[in-house]
Amino acid sequence: MRLPFFPVPAEGETVFSVVGRCAERLGIANHELMSILIGQRYVKTLFSPLPGYLAKIALAMPNGHPWQDISLLIKHHTALPYFTYFHPSDKRQLTFKMLSKAESPRPIIVGMGLTMYRTPPSPKSPRFCLKCINEQIVNYGFAYFLVAHQLPGVSVCWKHDQVLCDGCNNCGRYPLPGKKLTMPGQCLCNSFQPTAVSTHYVTAGAKWLARNSAYLLDSRPPGDAPIDKLRNGVILSGFGKGSLVEYPRLASAIEAQLGLKVLSSINYSVSENGKPSAWLRRYFSHAKTGRKLSTIAGLLILAAAFESIQDFENNITITRNTADSTSVPSEIAPPEKWKLNLQNTLNNYGFRISSCAAALNTTTWKIAATARDQNIHIPLSSHATQRIGIKRLAQIIRQLENGIQKKQIMNDHKVSEWSLLLIELSYPNLSIVRKKKTSDILLQRHRKVITDLLVEIPDATRSDVLKRFPGIYDYMIKKDKAWFQSMIAKTRGQQPDRREPRLDWQDIDYKLSKAITESAKLLLSSDIKLKRITVTTLLSEHGELQRYTTQPARFPMTTEVLNEFVETKEQYLLRKVSWGIKQLIAADLEISINSLRRMCGIPARKLDPYIDEIRSLIYRFGGQVAKRSKLEE
Ligand SMILES: [Zn+2]
Ligand SMILES: [Zn+2]
Known part of the structure; x- marks a missing residue:
């Protein structure tokens, strides 16, 4: 049966809140509304961490109501995006599907391990923020409950940094006896006295937890396996020894970020008897074996390595120097000398980066980056090749060669930055080709700004360029001076230096033939896969295509080199x-x-x-x- 008067949900409003407003609007008892809506009288199912009977609710919606689309309902009005954030993407989608069909949510809640959370996955008494409900009344004329206030471990408002409330001092905590769906700010005594939630701290750590928990509700987890990214981030932030996580230091960093009080109030202390707690030590290994992953634990770990969820999603790793300097005695800091001998060390360890990092007491990332800077060739393991897949590997290499931004490549192929680095290492000339390509792209882009400017202001002067595009002006003077001065006059009214200078053709031909030989050899060099070597590729790489094709007679040496290297199909x-x-x-x-x-x-x-x-x-x-x-x- 459709309910023509079912209210439209406010942004981020919980399901029980909208149902409560409906009962209020219709002036009927809650259990009556529940019977009509979902065919059973108990309101309790709506208060569980994830509400059930959503398919029935969707069916009861009037035409045009947003909840006719169950996926919208789940995404914006339940905490499922929060609870599945760190799950592999296929598992996350499956859970969404299951919840959209489930009557009782209990099996899903148990299946996701929410009953194993060390802190309740949702509060017994629905929570609200006084400032929020004042704003709601001003904006909409009614007050409602927000999903973001019901998340595990959250006791302050993410928006107002203020302690949440969950009842009236005179009447007790919600839900009030005999009145399961009380709206926030309402009670039985007519002189509402808000009660603050029982355990709370308004500290920087508590605010961080509130803000970032709320953020999880409408964010997109990065990639197929956010947990791998979290682990990488932890290691890259300096909490790793080789590829292993150093839990004692990670524990101190979490505590520094969130505070002892907050952590113990939500029952997630990071150490027990002077050792990192089991929940922390086992988190990543549980993730690996597909065990149940708690979002709150992941979030606490994330606090050590990233400034925020947003930074995590934007792939920013913050190295916390404080954690480094307090817990690592300076005498065991790795000497930089290892860099000088890296090639030999890698040889000795059969090019296994992780063993090498462990031996040198540094991170795998530092080893890999240093190897790349030194142009050391580390073959891609057959395991990695198979993991990435041959076709994808070939496409990634092509994109790297073409100077495509790494972030885009990572997005296109769902690979990590680490995999990209490994690929770069396995093709020794790839980073050189890439560097050349990116600088070409930059040159072309900057030249285009200048030619566009000339279309707009045909007599633009060098000082016009300096004023409008100071960065490009500097670049031009440094890298492309002759072209720049031939295009743009020094002062208005003067001609740019377009007069052709007396050219030493023999010298130009000689230099071009040398340069082309170099490029051709680079293109042909062992492992690099490139486009066909043609007259056009070789000449345009050095900006000489036009001059050569208009007067080839001036370039005898170049012609000879071209004949040698240009390929047939x-x-x-x-x-x-x-x-x-x-x-x-x-x-x-x-x-x-x-x-x-x-x-x-x-x-x-x-x-x-x-x-x-x-x-x-x-x-x-x-x-x-x-x-x-x-x-x-
Ligand atoms: Zn608030
Ligand atoms: Zn009261």
Whole structure:
């Protein structure tokens, strides 16, 4: 049965609050409304950490009511986004689906381990903030309960930093006897005296917990496995030894951030008998084995490594120097000398970054970043290759080469920054190519600003540029002076230096041929997979395409080098195939037309004419042909 007068929920309002307002509006008893709404009389199910019977509620909504869409109801009016925040994304989606169909929410609540929380997953008495309800009455004419005030461990308002209340001094805590759905600020005595929640501290830690818990309600967890990101963040913030989490220091940092009082009031003390507490030590291993993950525990750990949930989602890691300086005696700080000898150390540890980090008493991240800076080649393990997937790997490499921003690559392929770094390390020239590409992109972007300016103000002067784009002006003078001065005049009325200077063509040709040889060799160098080497790629990389094509006679040496390196389609195809074969061998995979096709991004029909050449390449590199493949002899 549809309820034509069911109220529209306010932003972030709890389900029991909207139902309570409905009963009030209709002037009927709660249990009567409940019978109509969900077919049973007990209000209790609405007060559990997650409300049940949502499908029935959705069916009872009048046309056009937002709750006809159960997913909206769950997302904006229940705490499920909070409780599933750290779950793997597939599991999170499944829980949403289950709640949208469940009558009693109990099995879901137990299944998610909410009954195992060390602090109640929802308060016995619904909570509200006095300032919030005053604002609500001014804005909407009624007061209501907010989901954000009912989250575990939260005793202050995220918005007003004020202690939450949960009843009337004269009448008792909500729900009042015989009146299960009392709206906030209402009671039986007609002289409402707000009661503050029983245990509360208005400290920086309590406010942090309130704000960040509320933030979880409408945020998007980062990636498929937020928990991995949390663990990485913890290690990158200096709470790791190699790839292991150092719990004693992590515990001190959590305590420094949230305060002893707050932690013990919510029963999440970080240490017991001088040792890190079990809930803390076991959190990540439970995550690994798929055990139940408590959001509040994850949030407390997050407080040590990130400024806020927002920073966590934006991938910002804050190193807490205070934690470092207090708990690490300076004499065991790793000497920087290890950097000088990194190549040898890596050799000795078979290029295993984590063993190397443990031996050098530093983090895996520092080892990897230093190796990259020193252009040390660390092969990608076959395990990592398989985890990332060959096709994805090839696409990621292409994007890295093309100077695409890392954040975008991470988003596109759902890979971590750590994986990207490992990939960079495994292709020695990749970071050089990437650096060159990004600086080219920057140059083109800045030149475009200048040409756009000339369209707008044809007689723009250098001081105009300096005034409007000081950063670009500096860049131009430093990196692109000749072009800049040929485009923009010094003062108004003067011609820019477009007059062609007397050129030493022989010198230009010689330098260009050298530069092109370098680029071509870089393009061809071992592991890098690139686009076809053409006259256009080589010349435009050095900005000489136009001058060369208009007067090729001036460039005899360049022409010779071009003839040597420019590839035919067939040569290029076989180069790609060779690359693909080497990748498959490195990843310990058998080779078939199919795996090769995916690795190289070449359609099978284009490979077919070269079966013999491909077979001999595989033979030459020592690869294994897959059973029943066309490639078998
Ligand atoms: Zn408030
Ligand atoms: Zn009262």
